[in-house]
Amino acid sequence: MKLLKSIAFAAALIATPALAQTQLSIATGGTGGVYYPMGGGLAEIINKHVEGYNATAEVTGASVENMGLIATGDADLAIGLADTVQQAYSGTGRFDGQQLPMIRAIGSLYANMVQIVTLADSDVKSIEDIPGKRVSVGAPGSGTEVNTKTLLDANGISFDDFTVERLNFNETADALNNGDIDVGFWSVGAPTSSILNLATTNDIRMIPLTQAQIDAAVGQDSVMAPLALPAGVYNNVSEETPTIGVPNVLVVSSEMDEDAVYEITKAMYENIKELQAVHPAANETTVAFTMAATPVPLHPGAIRYFEEIGAEIPAKLRQ
Structure with missing residues (x-):
């Protein structure tokens, strides 16, 4: 009898379908x-x-x-540079005429540094030397x-001034390694693997910005800030x-479920050491960085978490 009950119990477990999981794309x-x-580290935090x-x-x-991708619903969460996020939300810059008012933030993650790289034997010593050169300005549609x-x-300096x-x-x-370009631009957290790998096989030089060049860039886009x-x-x-930098923002759609955003925000900040172990x-x-650097309003689910922990939320992030 006990054997029959054990078999029946096991069969019931097998027959019981696993709880369905909602798939999220980052x-x-x-x-x-x-x-x-x-993004991979955040995915692991969510999954755990x-x-x-x-x-x-x-x-x-x-x-x-x-x-x-956020606007079309083809991604649930996304990382973007603060100036790009701001342009999308306000319908300016690259998003002129195609405003995406559904953009909301969970928080700001870290600051990108504009890293301008050439090989050590290059005659490019300043951005003033870029006209006439072959330059990678980043992937199409990238920050x-x-x-x-x-x-x-x-x-x-215009994009028309160089290749x-x-x-x-x-x-x-x-x-750069193959000699197909003279200069490459990265806007990314430091260190980044692609430059690390390049620097193991080549002597590289980072092109510095002068204070006047930094001031000009910050004057054109207030989201930018001096960094080193x-x-x-x-x-x-x-x-x-010396260079400039821009915060990176984790965004979602305003239509995303408030409870889901609350749980994701809570999981990320309360298990941040797991993300730090990744990069x-x-x-x-940090919460403080989010309050200081985020350029668009927070999602209500994120606001609920920040209120719960007693964070002081600027009025502009509550719109």
């Missing part, structure tokens, strides 16, 4: 940047700590494309392309490199 960037590992959801990080063209254009336009290549991070590193790439981050880069850029992922 739009990131290329595999040679920081978005993809950060948010019941009923299964998340996957997706390779994309990064910031501009990611905002479109790197947006940041590069803002920086150069602010300093009187433009629109390559992702790994392609840019390969093109520390010495020693990459092989043979022995001096600090050191997550050391910047």
Whole structure:
């Protein structure tokens, strides 16, 4: 009798269907940047700590494309540069005439640094030397392309002044290695794998910005801020490199379920060490950074979590 009961119990367990999980797509960037590992780390946190959801990080063209994926519902969460996110929300810049008012933030993750790389024997010493050269400005639809254009336009340099290549991070590193381009732009957290790999096979030089060049860029886009790439981050880069940076924002649609966003926000901030173990850029992922750096309103689910922990939320993030 006990055997029959055990068999019946086991059969019932087998017959009981597993609880269905809601699939979430996280739009990131290329595999040679920081978005993809950060998105993968966030997916793991969701899978471990948010019941009923299964998340996957997706390779994309990064910031501009990611905002479109949120708008169409082809991604549930996305990472984007703050200036791109702001442009999408307000219908300006790259999004002129195609405003995406459904964009909402969960929080700001870390700051990208504009990293301008050439080989050590190059005659390009400043962005003033870029006209006439072959330059990768970032993948089409990426935040790197947006940041590069803002920086150069602010300093009187047009994309018409040089040969433009629109390559992702790994392609840019390969093109520098092969001599197919003279300069590559990255807007990414430091260090990033594609530059690290390039610097192991080549002597590289980081092109610094002058204070006047930084001031011009910040004057054109207030989301940008002066930053410095520390010495020693990459092989043979022995001096600090003055540059500019832009925060990265984790966004969702305003239509996403409030309870789901609350649980995701709570899981990310309360298990942030797991994300920091994936990439050191997550050391910047704090509630304070979110309140200071986020350019668009927070999702109500995120607001609920921040209120729960007693965070002071600026009025502009409650709209």
